[in-house]
Amino acid sequence: MDAIDAALVQFNNGQTVLVEYRQYPIARKIRKRLQSVTATTPMEEITKLDVHLGRLFADAVTRLLHTTGISQEMVVAIGCHGQTVLHKPNAPEPYSLQIGDPNLIACKTGITTVADFRRADIAAGGQGAPLAPAFHKVQFHHPEKDRVVLNIGGIANITILPADADIPVSGFDTGPGNVLMDEWISHHRNLPMDKDGNWAASGKVQHSLLTVLMNDAYFQTSPPKSTGRDYFNLVWLDSCLTQIKSRMNPEDIQATLLTLTARTIVDAILEYAPGVNEILVCGGGVHNKALISEINKNLPGYIIESTEIEGLNPDCIEAITFAWLAKCRIDGKPGNLPAVTGAKKKVVLGAVYKPGN
Ligand SMILES: Nc1ncnc2c1ncn2[C@@H]1O[C@H](COP(=O)(O)OP(=O)(O)O)[C@@H](O)[C@H]1O
Ligand SMILES: [Mg+2]
Structure with missing residues (x-):
């Protein structure tokens, strides 16, 4: 919740190259609102934060690309973890919720966006974490x-x-x-x-x-x-x-x-x-x-x-991790380790959001 981590990463035959990395601070007011989310927070507040973060994440990508001079067409995908607001993998009906609307990210950046990485693992009986x-x-x-x-x-x-x-x-x-x-x-x-x-x-x-x-x-x-x-x-x-x-x-x-x-x-x-x-x-x-x-x-x-x-x-290993997981999703490869999360099997993680243009 301290900042948005944005990493531009190139994967060359198993080699990971970090092209650029920036942290974009999250305004104090938003951080406080995020910190105060609990299981009883009104749905409307969570939905508003979901939309607000979606815009902030899209802006972070746009700014990062602007910094590097790399155009949006050159980017295969955005992997967006989102902000976890609720995570209860041991509840009778286990759940994990990350917010930051990926529809907005895909639409505003024009780049295919992969998000919702944890729930496929939970559906397969895992903790959804760590990934x-x-x-x-x-x-x-x-x-x-x-x-x-x-x-x-x-x-x-x-x-x-x-x-x-x-x-x-x-x-x-x-x-x-x-x-x-x-x-x-x-x-x-x-x-x-x-x-x-x-x-x-x-x-x-x-x-x-x-x-x-x-x-x-x-x-x-x-x-x-x-x-x-x-x-x-x-x-x-x-x-x-x-x-x-x-x-x-x-x-x-x-x-x-x-x-x-x-x-x-x-x-x-x-x-x-x-x-x-x-x-x-x-x-x-x-x-x-x-x-x-x-x-x-x-x-x-x-x-x-x-x-x-x-x-x-x-500082940017986690951001790079979700770029890598987005690549796994685009390539149709599993991203979880069942020995780690406890899932019954390896599964492809994440949902794909197309910009639709
Ligand atoms: N110089 C520092 N001294 C102490 N703590 C630091 C320093 N720099 C960063 N941190 C800690 O790292 C946190 C950010 O770490 P990060 O890996 O981004 O966590 P998160 O996954 O919560 O975003 C800050 O909230 C702060 O607690
Ligand atoms: Mg951080």
């Missing part, structure tokens, strides 16, 4: 070294890439990435993020609270599993805070949220990727120095690097 591991495999598999790819977005997820190509790739959402720290600092200091984790670093970890937070059933659940901002948010935090009697300073709570984020990532790696000691990090959380140093501290001897060392900007 990034399939692309991580294509991009970061190493024939001699086992690796973990760690994406720290709003939610954090890991992909475990065994060197032995016969061993299936696995991966899952570990829990909160930046989401709790972002929301807490926004609530207390009206800032969109805790730059470099400095505010968290000024506080003291509250172990009584950390214990309550870490006791959440999500962290004990075995994969396949996925989660979202509609679960890990300030309402969740409040319900944990009410279990603690003592008063705490806001910066101490921020420090505790940072530790929670780091610990749950580290625990997931130690439990599900034992012996793997190389970690490639992407997503905005890679810039949170205090967070990365806390992860480092808990994984001594590990090689922890940004995906930059593999030649890909860590």
